[in-house]
Amino acid sequence: MAYSFSQLLNRLSFRQLQVFITVYQLRGYSKAAEKLGLTQPAVSSQIRHLEQVLEQPLFEYIGKKLYVTSAGEQVAGFVKSMFADLEDMQSTLSEMTGSVSGILDLAAVSTAQYVVPHLLVGFLRQYPRVRVKLTVVNRSKAIAILDENLNDLVIMGMVPEDRLLSVMPFLDNELIPVVHAGHVLAGQPIVKHEDFFLLPMLVREPGSGTRHAVEAFCSEQKISINPLMELGSNAAVKHGVLAGLGVAVMPRLSVQLELEKGILHQLSMDGFPLRRSWNTVYPRNKHLSPAAEAFLSYIELNIPSIKEHFENLYKI
Incomplete structure (x- = not known):
């Protein structure tokens, strides 16, 4: 049965539309549930109710992959436009009240x-x-x-x-070469590239911007590096350097306190800091x-x- 516009307004809610557009953007019920702070059954229920009101399937699973139906694409366009208009309204009203x-x-x-x-x-x-x-x-x-x-x-x-x-x-994001305070290189006024990069290096995981910047620098300088260990955070790299596991190139802000306390040492090396x-x-x-x-x-x-x-x- 086709609903009149007034009936449609009574049966629809902004929450249903929010859940729908989140599933649409993330292409998954569980991802949408995590972003919205809901359970997956709650997301499924909202979508099911919306499909019943609109009398159209909006998503379909083929195998384990979620696809948007042609009706779902149409609804997504209207919902995006509606939410954009609401944001414009909020912005205008905020400007009117000065907040x-x-x-x-x-x-x-x-x-x-x-x-x-x-x-x-x-x-x-x-x-x-x-x-x-x-x-x-x-x-x-x-x-x-x-x-x-x-x-x-x-x-x-x-x-x-x-x-x-x-x-x-x-x-500016400054990337600097660091060693622990007792390292043999810490006492040298100028450090050569080969003396630093041939040491066991602690590096971030593939996909890290810091690692990408260091690899790009080494490629330009035709320098080989000696990765000892991949670590998933700057904190892990920092503590590895503090423990004497190896040396690293790190964002200055991530080691600022340790530099001030003198437990890490910044090396003076040609081309550094790398500036991004x-x-x-x-x-x-x-x-x-x-x-x-x-x-x-x-x-x-x-x-x-x-x-x-x-x-x-x-x-x-």
Whole structure:
């Protein structure tokens, strides 16, 4: 039976549409449940109810893979447009009242987790009604987030060049060679590349931006490296260096306290620090939430003071 428009309004809910568009974007019930904080049966129930109201199947499984039906594609287009209009309404009303609220959904590569808190302090002081959700990932996952248009913004260093993205550089990311304080190289005023890179190296996992930058440098210099161990976080690499397992190239901010305390030592080596930019990144045609727009505006207006803040942190 076909429902009239008024009946449709009575039977539909924004929650159903939110669940639908999340399943559509992530192509999976369990992934949508995790993102929305629901159980998988609850997601399935919402989709089933929506399909009953619309009298159309929206998704179908072929084997173990979820596919969107032609009706589902049509519904997705209308729902995206509807949600974009709602965001415009929220933004307009927020501007009228002089406030911005809502959730700022950020993803940051693991090395940027040391940067983001410093950005948020001033931002949240200016926009106290904004709530922040921060997901820490490696570079390959960050690229997947951009491809799937999941979070509001991604903060990353090495931005893929083969995608249509809006990119705003805002801070240098310095990568430095480090050894433990008692290492034989720690007493040398200048260290040669071959003396450092032939040592057992502690490296991040494939897909890490830091590893990518180091491998690119070594390739340019025609230097071979000697990876001893792959580790899944900067904290693990740092503690490996502290324990004397090997040497590493690390983001300066991730070892700042250890450098200040004198338990790690930064080597002086030609070509270092490697300098990359931290960037805010999002798909070029993405419709940003008011909170995301406010965050971008805050960073853009405060780039000089942000740089000064981190330069002061770098002083040892």
